[in-house]
Amino acid sequence: MTWVGKSALRKEGDSKLRGQAKYIDDISLSGMMHGITVRSPIARGLLKKIEYLPGVNWDEFITVTAKDIPGNNYVALIKKDQPYLVDEKINHPEEPILLLAHSNKHILEKARSLIKFHIESLPPVFTLEEAIKQDPIIWGTNNTFKSYAIDRGDVESAFKDAHILLEGTYETGAQEQLYIEPNGVIAIANEKEGVTIWGSMQCPYYVHKALVPLFNLPPEKIRVVQAETGGGFGGKEEYPSVISGHAALLSWKAKRPVKIIYDRMEDMVATTKRHPSKTRIKTAFDKNHKLIALDIDFTIDGGAYATLSSVVLSRGTLHASGPYFSSNIKIRSRALATNTPPHGAFRGFGAPQSLFAIEKHMEFCARELKLDPVKFRKLNFIKHGEILGCGQLVKEKIKLNSVVEKALIESDFHKKRKAFVKTNKNSPIKKGIGLAVFMHGAGFTGSGETFLASIAAVKATPEGKIEILTSNTEIGQGTNTIFSQMAADALNIDFSDIEVVQPDTAHVPNSGPTVASRTCMIVGKLVEQASKDLKQKLISAQLLKEKYTRKEFISACKKYIKEIGELKGSSQYKAPSHIVWDEQKYQGDAYGTYAWAAYVAETSTDTRTFETTVDKFWAVQEVGKVINPLLAKGQIIGGVAQGIGYALYEEVIWKEGRMANNKMSNYIMPTTLDVPEIEVHFLELPYSYGGGGSKGLGELPLDGPSPAILNAMEHALKITLRQIPMTPEKLMAQMEEINK
Amino acid sequence: MKKMSLTVNGKKLTVSCHPFSRLLDVLREELQLTGTKEGCGEGECGACSVMLDGKLVNSCLVPLLQVEGKKILTVEGLANKSLTPLQNSFMKCGGAQCGICTPGMLMAGYALIKKKKKLSKQEIREGLGGNLCRCTGYSPIIKSVQNCGTKP
Numbered sequence: 080m081t082w083v084g085k086s087a088l089r090k091e092g093d094s095k096l097r098g099q100a101k102y103i104d105d106i107s108l109s110g111m112m113h114g115i116t117v118r119s120p121i122a123r124g125l126l127k128k129i130e131y132l133p134g135v136n137w138d139e140f141i142t143v144t145a146k147d148i149p150g151n152n153y154v155a156l157i158k159k160d161q162p163y164l165v166d167e168k169i170n171h172p173e174e175p176i177l178l179l180a181h182s183n184k185h186i187l188e189k190a191r192s193l194i195k196f197h198i199e200s201l202p203p204v205f206t207l208e209e210a211i212k213q214d215p216i217i218w219g220t221n222n223t224f225k226s227y228a229i230d231r232g233d234v235e236s237a238f239k240d241a242h243i244l245l246e247g248t249y250e251t252g253a254q255e256q257l258y259i260e261p262n263g264v265i266a267i268a269n270e271k272e273g274v275t276i277w278g279s280m281q282c283p284y285y286v287h288k289a290l291v292p293l294f295n296l297p298p299e300k301i302r303v304v305q306a307e308t309g310g311g312f313g314g315k316e317e318y319p320s321v322i323s324g325h326a327a328l329l330s331w332k333a334k335r336p337v338k339i340i341y342d343r344m345e346d347m348v349a350t351t352k353r354h355p356s357k358t359r360i361k362t363a364f365d366k367n368h369k370l371i372a373l374d375i376d377f378t379i380d381g382g383a384y385a386t387l388s389s390v391v392l393s394r395g396t397l398h399a400s401g402p403y404f405s406s407n408i409k410i411r412s413r414a415l416a417t418n419t420p421p422h423g424a425f426r427g428f429g430a431p432q433s434l435f436a437i438e439k440h441m442e443f444c445a446r447e448l449k450l451d452p453v454k455f456r457k458l459n460f461i462k463h464g465e466i467l468g469c470g471q472l473v474k475e476k477i478k479l480n481s482v483v484e485k486a487l488i489e490s491d492f493h494k495k496r497k498a499f500v501k502t503n504k505n506s507p508i509k510k511g512i513g514l515a516v517f518m519h520g521a522g523f524t525g526s527g528e529t530f531l532a533s534i535a536a537v538k539a540t541p542e543g544k545i546e547i548l549t550s551n552t553e554i555g556q557g558t559n560t561i562f563s564q565m566a567a568d569a570l571n572i573d574f575s576d577i578e579v580v581q582p583d584t585a586h587v588p589n590s591g592p593t594v595a596s597r598t599c600m601i602v603g604k605l606v607e608q609a610s611k612d613l614k615q616k617l618i619s620a621q622l623l624k625e626k627y628t629r630k631e632f633i634s635a636c637k638k639y640i641k642e643i644g645e646l647k648g649s650s651q652y653k654a655p656s657h658i659v660w661d662e663q664k665y666q667g668d669a670y671g672t673y674a675w676a677a678y679v680a681e682t683s684t685d686t687r688t689f690e691t692t693v694d695k696f697w698a699v700q701e702v703g704k705v706i707n708p709l710l711a712k713g714q715i716i717g718g719v720a721q722g723i724g725y726a727l728y729e730e731v732i733w734k735e736g737r738m739a740n741n742k743m744s745n746y747i748m749p750t751t752l753d754v755p756e757i758e759v760h761f762l763e764l765p766y767s768y769g770g771g772g773s774k775g776l777g778e779l780p781l782d783g784p785s786p787a788i789l790n791a792m793e794h795a796l797k798i799t800l801r802q803i804p805m806t807p808e809k810l811m812a813q814m815e816e817i818n819k
Numbered sequence: 820m821k822k823m824s825l826t827v828n829g830k831k832l833t834v835s836c837h838p839f840s841r842l843l844d845v846l847r848e849e850l851q852l853t854g855t856k857e858g859c860g861e862g863e864c865g866a867c868s869v870m871l872d873g874k875l876v877n878s879c880l881v882p883l884l885q886v887e888g889k890k891i892l893t894v895e896g897l898a899n900k901s902l903t904p905l906q907n908s909f910m911k912c913g914g915a916q917c918g919i920c921t922p923g924m925l926m927a928g929y930a931l932i933k934k935k936k937k938l939s940k941q942e943i944r945e946g947l948g949g950n951l952c953r954c955t956g957y958s959p960i961i962k963s964v965q966n967c968g969t970k971p
Contacts (some may be wrong), residue, residue, distance in 0.1 A: 088910055088911070089910065089913075089915065091918075092909075092910045092915055093902070093910070095915045095918030095921050096898075096902060096906040096909055096910060096915055096918075096921060096925070097854070097894070097895070097897075097898055097902070097906070098852075098853070098854020098855070098893070098894035098895050098921075098922045099854065099895075100918055101853070102853075102856070102919065104847075104853075104856075104857070105847075105853035256953075257953050258917070258919075258953055259856070259858040259864060259866055259917070259919045259920045259951060259952070259953055260856070260858070260917070260919040261858075307918065308917065309856070309917045309918065309919025309920075310916075310917040310919060310953050310954055311917075312953065342860055343858065343859040343860060343861070343864075554917055555916035555917025555918065555954045556916065556954075557916075709912075709913045710913065712913070712959075713913045713916060713954070713955055713956075713959055716955065716956035716957075716958055716959065717916065717953070717954045717955050717956040718956070719956055720955075720956030720957065721953070721956075742859070742861060742863070743858075743859040743861065743863035743864055743951065744859075744861060744863045748951060748953065749957075750948050750951060750957075751943075751944040751945075751947045751948050751950075751957045751960075751961065752944055752945065752948050754956055754957050754958070756958065757956060757958060
């Protein structure tokens with residue numbers, strides 16, 4: 080019996096369905112205090128004084144400011160620019176200034192209202208245009224966190240020789256991850272025991288790395304444990320380092336456990352969101368409508384601190400040319416500073432932004448050239464043996480045309496495209512159907528996986544069970560289940576023989592963060608190899624033959640532990656020799672492999688109310704071997720739903736650098752009534768370097784919906800749409816402008 | 820503080836709380852029934868859904884004084900030893916991913932199936948319209964309710 084390829088049931092499903100799974104707010108420790116964060120009311124300024132107004136007994140409260148930090152006041156990630164607490168300079172609204180703890184959580188809000196900050200305000204930067212003008216400079220020497228340049232061929236000459244030049248500018252808004260469980264942690268910190276954190280998070284070792292300099296403690300004095308986590312989507316990649324540090328600082332001073340749980344409004348207003356972006360694309364085509372030159376200028380808004388913006392920018396840059404080939408390419412990209420809370424990781428990580436731009440642009444070009452959008456795309460698709468925008472030679476077989484064909488057939492694309500034009504004529508409701516084709520690189524960008532050098536381990540228990548030890552977290556996507564399937568197959572035992580150990584830096588090796596569609600593909604492979612390592616130990620000890628039954632395996636494990644000792648297998652990542660990335664030149668094999676996809680959206684827009692609904696959606700993708708069809712489908716459908724929100728509903732309204740609509744009642748995410756039936760189809764081309772033959776798929780479904788939906792709306796309305804979210808208000812404004 | 824009696828998952832209880840305490844806090848903090856979750860605190864997400872005298876409510880919007888003498892059913896009251904048909908259906912159809920909306924979704928599904936045996940997809944969509952899920956894209960949850968059968 081093999082488990083890979085089967086819809087094994089969710090490993091931790093039973094405890095979640097009974098309501099027994101322990102999320103961080105379900106845990107309470109004896110003597111525990113509650114903590115809150117008091118934040119900056121303004122975007123930029125200098126903190127002069129903190130005043131504690133009368134009204135509560137301040138002696139009962141634990142208060143922490145920057146001066147109480149035992150180590151270094153920066154959140155260790157890539158740069159050291161972001162403080163845990165404002166010392167003097169305030170760089171964004173809601174920036175943490177003061178921490179308060181009390182054993183009665185109800186009194187904390189009153190205390191918050193009695194804190195008065197005396198601040199001398201400074202002129203802020205809120206838009207990309209203001210950041211570029213460098214008036215004022217708010218970060219570094221030029222408001223730029225990072226910039227990249229890609230040059231291949233000769234774009235300028237190609238533009239001169241071109242048959243036709245087409246240009247467009249595309250914009251995407253911020254998007255809130257909106258996991259249903261807000262951020263939260265519990266900390267116990269003191270000089271004797273060091274620091275222990277339990278929390279809702281994706282990456283325990285990121286938190287670990289951040290707490291070492293904050294407390295100036297040796298790494299073994301820091302322990303980070305993931306509690307059951309109610310969704311992440313990137314929003315719990317880097318942010319938990321901040322809230323963990325805060326809770327630990329309070330606990331350090333209180334000498335008692337401290338819990339911080341954000342309420343929804345605080346989580347929305349103060350934590351990271353998807354980077355807003357602006358992309359200008361200039362393309363040149365020859366007489367046969369072949370793309371001969373591509374000039375892309377891609378800018379993202381990083382917010383007030385560097386955080387992960389350089390890496391988000393990199394993924395966006397490397398995906399910017401989409402699945403198309405051009406021998407002449409010029410890409411310029413930059414992540415800029417503004418005085419808003421830092422933008423951060425969100426499923427797709429820069430790629431949904433740049434892929435939206437290129438897919439919208441290709442649709443625009445097809446229309447300008449009076450060509451069928453499918454034929455036009457196919458003419459320009461990247462092929463095996465050609466070089467992608469990032470400089471990566473496509474060495475693997477790709478099935479892009481089959482993926483597109485499947486999407487067209489399943490959606491009845493061509494027929495509907497014609498039919499809707501007719502039926503729209505006499506109806507106020509205009510139907511459209513649109514396509515987007517794209518790819519998503521799986522695993523860390525560039526040399527990232529080599530630098531991570533992740534380690535996974537498996538260990539036998541005295542009862543003959545196998546434990547999987549990784550720092551990769553179950554956040555709903557199915558880590559526990561797929562790891563168990565892959566280990567069961569590698570060891571030729573049953574799915575039920577496998578246990579996945581709770582990620583705890585005191586007990587599991589660093590297998591890297593749970594991000595970048597890497598868990599199944601990269602870490603899954605390590606789990607398989609670690610399993611084989613363990614098996615080999617049993618064979619070498621002559622306790623097991625090459626061929627064996629499950630019973631023989633279990634008794635061999637028991638015997639080994641009894642007679643020899645600990646039985647553990649491990650594996651460390653090493654890049655396959657054919658994957659080479661040149662960081663200096665910023666080109667090469669940007670990703671080990673890519674998943675490829677074609678998404679089709681069918682929409683209705685009511686021209687009286689300007690509301691658009693997605694009536695049906697088709698998601699076709701090639702993702703290597705599908706490890707668990709039920710879970711994989713769940714990932715795609717869930718991602719498409721987030722993509723529908725990104726395209727149509729989810730608008731962050733900014734006022735003076737602060738999110739003004741930080742509630743679930745005025746930031747609108749899709750409900751059961753907004754998400755249509757989503758048909759999912761997988762094509763499989765097993766990837767030999769991925770766990771079970773898989774490629775990453777978690778982020779892929781965020782890339783396609785927004786261009787597919789806007790392309791459908793363009794088909795219905797015969798206008799050009801270049802920004803998301805395309806809310807009814809924005810559509811009305813644009814259509815009224817045209818009708819003038 | 821006021822002493823109040825209520826029935827939770829079949830058990831008669833007395834709690835001593837402020838009459839304006841949210842039912843959600845009483846369940847989670849006084850009774851340690853942490854299966855019921857808080858997602859927004861403003862009745863928007865439905866993660867705190869429970870049954871109150873046979874009606875689905877958001878427990879974050881219900882003050883304790885409104886539940887005196889009433890019957891409450893939470894996710895912990897669904898399964899005995901084995902999972903209920905609805906919980907099993909969620910398991911098989913992939914209705915739970917991160918699991919944080921799941922207790923509320925189960926209660927909303929329970930309320931639907933209790934009300935009507937044969938449900939159309941549209942009725943399920945409308946019935947679950949007050950419960951937000953960020954992971955599943957809803958169709959696996961809708962399918963879980965649809966495939967459950969006539970008893971939750």
